[in-house]
Amino acid sequence: MRTPNASLNTGSTGVFIPHQRDTPTHTYDGSTLPFFDASARPYGGSESGYGPGFSADGPARPAGFGGSGGTRRSSRPLRTPRSRARRIMRAVILLVCLLLVTAGSTYLWADVELNRDVDLGKITDRVPHGKGTNYLIVGSDSRAGLSAEAIKDLHTGGSAADGRRTDSMILLHTGAHGTTMMSLPRDSWVTIPAHIRPQTGMHYRPAKNKLNAAFSFGGPELLIRTIEHNTGLRIDHYAEIGFAGFVNIVNAVGGVDMCVDRNIKDEKSGLNLTKGCHNLDGRNALAFVRQRHQEAEGDLGRSRNQQKFLAALARKAVTPGVALDPSKLYPAASAGLDTLIVDKGMSLSTLASLFQAMRSVTAGHGKQINVPVSSLGIRTSKGEAVKWDDAHAKKLFAELRDDRPVTFAEKK
Template sequence: MSDWTDPAGGDRTGQDLGRVPPPAFRVPPPSTRTAPLPGMPSPAAPGRYDGSGEGHGGRGGSRNRRRPTRRRRFLRTTAVLSSVLLLGGAGTYVWADTRLNQEVDLGALGGRVPSGEGTNYLVVGSDSREGLSQRDRKQLNTGSAEGRRTDSVILLHTGANGTTMLSLPRDSWVTLPPYVDPDTGRSYRAAPNKLNAAFSLGGPDLLVRTVERNTGVRVDHYAEIGFAGFVGVVDAVGGVDLCLDKAVRDEDSGANLPAGCQTLDGAEALAFVRQRKQEAEGDLGRTRNQQRFLAALARKAVTPQTLADPSKSFPTLRAGLDTLIVDEGTELPDLMSLFEALRKAASGGGRQLNVPVADPNLRTSKGSAVKWDDRRARALFTALREDRTPPSTRGG
């Protein structure tokens, strides 16, 4: 894919704070003592007013004192519960905000493309093993490779014309911009390579610059989650329901799922979204599976049963933050907007697309790669940059 250039000819290209649980905010129970009604004497001691005349105040008192109605009791209970939820929610917000690992500095990147309309998130699923024990790695079939590589790359656009979830195959044949190896300090010129190589060679910084150079779409926010966080989120919500047309078996990822509808736990879900050898279209088939699963996960995570159950909502938040890496400009409201956009795309309120492809098995010096359809891909990227409804990418 040819590069995007600006009019001037320039290149348009976890912090671990420990597993501290959310602070508990205790609200004292409402007092059971009530002020006397007008015209009634104050009881000297708690008594029973049952209309028999034997309680304090006699028969006349029992007639004037009214029991709280069911509606009043409901409103009183609701008020107390609301106070607890509000205080707990505020505490959870502060707790979660301090756990954000904002290690990516998009503001320090040079040679970026101009901003367009709407907001763009680069959502990355990495194969980072951080947070996984050797036993976990064996059970999850993640291997022992160190470092981080991309398992999924999604460009999520939100704007006046709705939400678009666009998958970029990690084997996409793109042009990497000039970069400096962060480990050796050696400089490299622009060169063609796979999209996944950008992340392996230069981390999030080079990946963002590569995506911008090859799409012309400016990345406003970056979010990355590793294997451990993905598995933890799925398990925290109680698994994700998915229906498979055929059995899925893959030795490399460990997938061994029967055909039919079932609930996938974290390990099974990870194996499903990582497998691709069984897919007729390889990497393209995997991106479709990833979109499909994210849609199911988003639907499950926002159900009233999950949101209203602290035993699910708190572990979900904690698991997601454990391996989440974001840019310095991303705060909790941005993450909420990101998740809402994913939910919309998943529930039919948006579009789930793959970048148009001309050759899914391009032979290159780096092995088999995915070649984009330049003309159709440019039209799609231009629509996203200008916040217009993207053209159909059927067949891509």
């Protein structure tokens, strides 16, 4: 048996005789690791230490088979900048494909989830189309999806079994001159056109009443007819959300930042804010857009808060921190789609255009106003109501209908 530190000697007889070289002998005393003498000639007469015909790079090519028997170079190709660029390009293409598949499946899911319950095609006696696009955004007091504990915590009153009424109404106009968000106070004194109430089947003649009564009498369809009848503006799309959906969306996007210029404490809504800026969660956000008793102008002050908050919410929803974060995007989309009621002609792209229009207002590309008002508390057979300023209102409605620049400037 050959030993690593032995060389072969034939001697004079021609017989191979192992011959030990005069090399130091090392013993292991337990204090250091044993080692081999690197100066000894490796076995097989090879300087590499891997025996005849072998090297650290692997077996040599045999002589007589097209090679000289020299050491073979590594068969692994060198990585060049071009090969690295190809790998990066393949990774980018794969990522884009994954994003497209994800986006496509998300689009299909969201499109199916939309509650397209309002049929604008069934509404009769409508006004002609104008220029631009008009959206009616309605916040209802529906408590569907809220537990008794949540109803108490949110200070909404009522129960989940109660019907829904309009708590806020905003007419949003988009066109060549930007976006205009115009709030319509729920207590506006208007004419409700002739209609048949679905609950009783009885016919009713045109009559004066508060604007939110139209929703109670005939749902979204009668509300749309009433607004068209009193403004001359045709509603192209409808979107409605209840209390639960509103709270869930705000929570899903991580809250919305709002600043107030004074301390606000309202027992009815449960709002308790100090002067300054706050990140409002769903509970406080709902209280913020509902409270009106701490506003000097009541409904008008509340309407401004609602517009300001909706624009901020739309801005937050499309920020990279939400739009590119699946942990926030999907819960926000799910929360919104579960409780959002839209018209049958509302597509996801149209809904996205609505959010973009609301967002643009906060970027200075539009106006936020209330319908012109002459009195906040006229006495009527239905209690105190808000009276519109007919002259200024008609001029404003005509500008929106013809998609002209809005000249009305609300006094605050």
